[in-house]
Amino acid sequence: MARRENPEINAGSMADIAFLLLIFFLVTTTMDVDSGISRKLPEKQPDTDIKPPVLKEKNIFEVNINRNNDLLVEGDAMKIEDLRQAAIDFIDNGGGNGKKVDGKEGEPCDYCNGAKSPTSSDHPNKAVISIQSDRGTDYGMFVSVQNELGAAYTELRNRLGLKKYNRSYTDLVKDLSNNKGNEELKAKISFLKKAYPQVISEAEPTK
Template sequence: MARRDTPEINAGSMADIAFLLLIFFLVTTTMDIDTGISRKLPEKQDPNIKPPILKEKNVFEVNVNRNNQILVEGEIYMDIEDLREAAMKFIDNGGGDAATLKAEGIDPCTWCEGDKDPGSSDHPKKAVISLQSDRGTSYATYIAVQNELVGAYTDLRNRYANKKYGKDFDDLTTIQQDEIKDNIYPQVISEAEPTK
């Protein structure tokens, strides 16, 4: 009896097919890369120029410790739900002296609805929010704090846009939005190096 050879499977084309499938999935799969926190970093400063002197009352300090507790202004432990309102109150205080502001080339804040407390921020242009976290702070808490601080600016800009133009900030023209972002409520959030 003659012995039959078992036919071999031609595996050369199988590698080609696998490669084509790989290319197909790479081309058709979308990769979302636009994630994270959108921030505009400051330009590199000339070392000969002195940084501006900030009055302590114009800085709103927010510290998040390793236990995810939020300490505001060095003395008040605050719930995340109350942070946005506290930041809005600080930014929108408008407690600066009109003559001093005019001497610095800044129009007094006639649109501010704050308490005009002389111990709090002078003007939205001078208000700086300083955020410092601990290396042990959870990422979820850090993002929630960032969200509340940015939300404070968003709410103030929306309120101003509704008063002046009768529509939400997002519905304004780019020129109107830039005017509000640059001159009415500029977002100044400073992030300090995390503590160890």
């Protein structure tokens, strides 16, 4: 009796189907994308031999966050909701002269409304805020501190903008986004940024 051979199954179409299913899942599957914080890096110095300027201790506003998310400002415990006003008082103190220009002594701040304390910052263009965190600090706490410090600069710029231009800094920025070629708006925004330059130093986290 002749041996019957089993008919072969054509698997070519199955491979095509599997390939189409793979493409379908790749196209339809959503992937989580981690988004970071937009930060502008400092410009590269043209000469590596340039020595950093000597800063007076009173011109540095120290903000420390420990691993328990406790906030220490100038060595004293502080709540996050009080940080913005403390930063404003420091930046806007106006206790001395500004940076030297062309070798000449800088001028005092004639737009500052601070207490002019001799133990606080001399001028907004000399004020430096230093943030020191711990590797155990929560990311949310660190971002909250950054937000409060950034809001302090914005509030000071808004106040000066309303006084000088009858328009807040925030509104001027919005106006510029709708009219990017307006040189007058650019000049006003540039003036407010130079009046209150945002200088925030982020030190390497402690272990």
